Amino acid sequence: MRTSLYPGVDELERRARTLVRAAPGLLRLSRVGESRAGRPLWLLSAGRGERHILAVAGAHANEPVGGASALRLAALFARRPQLLETLGCTWHFLLCLDPDGAHLAHGWQPEEPEPSLTECHRYFYRPAFARQPESLPVPPGKPLPESAALVRLLDELRPVAQFTLHGIEFGGAFVMMTREVPGAADAFRETAAHLRVPVDRDPVDGPDWRLDPPGVLVLPDGHDEGERDPSGYVAESTWFHPRRHGTLTTLIEAPAWAVPSVSDARPVTDPDRAAARLGEVLLGRTRELAAVLGTRLDTAVAEDLAPLRVAARELLDVAPSIVASWAAEEPGRFRGHFASRGISARRIPLRVAAMASRALARTDPRTVEILDDLVREWSQELEKTYDLRWVPVAAQTGLHVRTMLTTARLVCGGGG
Incomplete structure (x- = not known):
């Protein structure tokens, strides 16, 4: 049932x-x-x-x-x-x-x-x-x-x-x-x-x-x-x-x-490269979103949808500071450390795309279509990369x- x-x-x-x-x-x-x-x-x-x-x-x-x-x-x-x-x-x-x-x-x-x-x-x-x-x-x-x-x-x-x-x-x-x-x-x-x-x-x-x-x-x-x-x-x-x-x-x-990989205690062979990859994923995807959205998140939307616009805008803006905070951490040496941060690097742009799509749903159907494609693509990539289990x-x-x-x-x- x-x-x-x-x-x-x-x-x-x-x-x-x-x-x-x-x-x-x-x-x-x-x-x-x-x-x-x-x-x-x-x-x-x-x-x-x-x-x-x-x-x-x-x-x-x-x-x-x-x-x-x-x-x-x-x-x-x-x-x-x-x-x-x-x-x-x-x-x-x-x-x-x-x-x-x-x-x-x-x-x-x-x-x-x-x-x-x-x-x-x-x-x-x-x-x-x-x-x-x-x-x-x-x-x-x-x-x-x-x-x-x-x-x-x-x-x-x-x-x-x-x-x-x-x-x-x-x-x-x-x-x-x-x-x-x-x-x-x-x-x-x-x-x-x-x-x-x-x-x-x-x-x-x-x-x-x-x-x-x-x-x-x-x-x-x-x-x-x-x-x-x-x-x-x-x-x-x-x-x-x-x-x-x-x-x-x-x-x-x-x-x-x-x-499961967030529990993995096995060592990483090249932690510096793994750390750099985190920033590439997060900043690369937020740049892609910024190109799609332009100034759309800076314009007014219906009052009931405004919280979605504000939240999406904030996440886009703080992405560089999040990458900087990871770079300032003591370097991780095991796979679970990088799995946790790799998930976060993917979760943030996915949330932006999802909330921006909802915020623009009544005013910009073409942009919404592009955002929905990104949500679908990034969700599927997450499921494949990290072997998600309900x-x-x-x-x-x-x-x-x-x-x-x-x-x-x-x-x-x-x-x-």
Whole structure:
């Protein structure tokens, strides 16, 4: 049977209400804020323990798996409330931090067993950096209403742990933790191995973080609140904000398509040539896109499509700084390092082409046709080059759920 597996924003609320009706003494749903467009931010809470844990889903519009994971764990608590009692906690799920972005990205509903990477990008949207609610502006900038709602929630709950549930289109699994928790890294790697999800030995994200290979990044001691993002921005983050309360934040990244080579520890014979090739791919494809687009991304489009235009323009502009950041890295010596960056070099122009196509769909059909051809060509090249393998959604959500539970037990001291 072929079924759609990522719930949209409205379905998240409906399914949460169904869970509450089935377990009214354990689960409850509350509105904790609203988006820029006035959409509600829903918090599903389970249990009534003294300690609090918060899981944040839907921080990025192109990552719908987090909401599915939140519902899966909430349903597990409804069936087995003793899990919460053992932890002595109340567990909260922010079902979608960016409902506006999720509505703009909604449309791709993968059907197993054979989802399409090209079809995925027909609906692709990932906001520009300043519109991503987990990012906080450098003062005196004003945070987005979604960001402000999350900060209020963190200050009110003072959770022992905050989990942020992320997903990438293709690559490997990894986690980022704001402090080291003994046993958590090994537990994550064991979970990934059990679910047959490759672990990214050396993720592109978190260049300032300490790598505990494979696949675990830990915030270094003495790190300040501002982190240098690979895109070239400096911003505070809702990951860092609750450290003042002693909160551990763990970001969990689950791929939709797995790339086995990101786990490859074999040495590279010519790392300098491999590094140069990364820049050639990214800059070559962004130059090709710039030639196709000309000034089209600098002209106005319909208001509902403007976020797509802004995000595509930003990615085009930051490509040279990303290549420069890779060149400044300590040279990688193993194949997984270059696989991770090779994927990123291809992912960025693919995202630009996909979002620019959507932004220009009503005004420039000829350019859209060229962009759609590039999306198809680059998707097929990715599938062939990296042997992409679809990760069943049950495994994607399983990675989130099991990592959250094992980490929570280590933090709270609960049993197995």
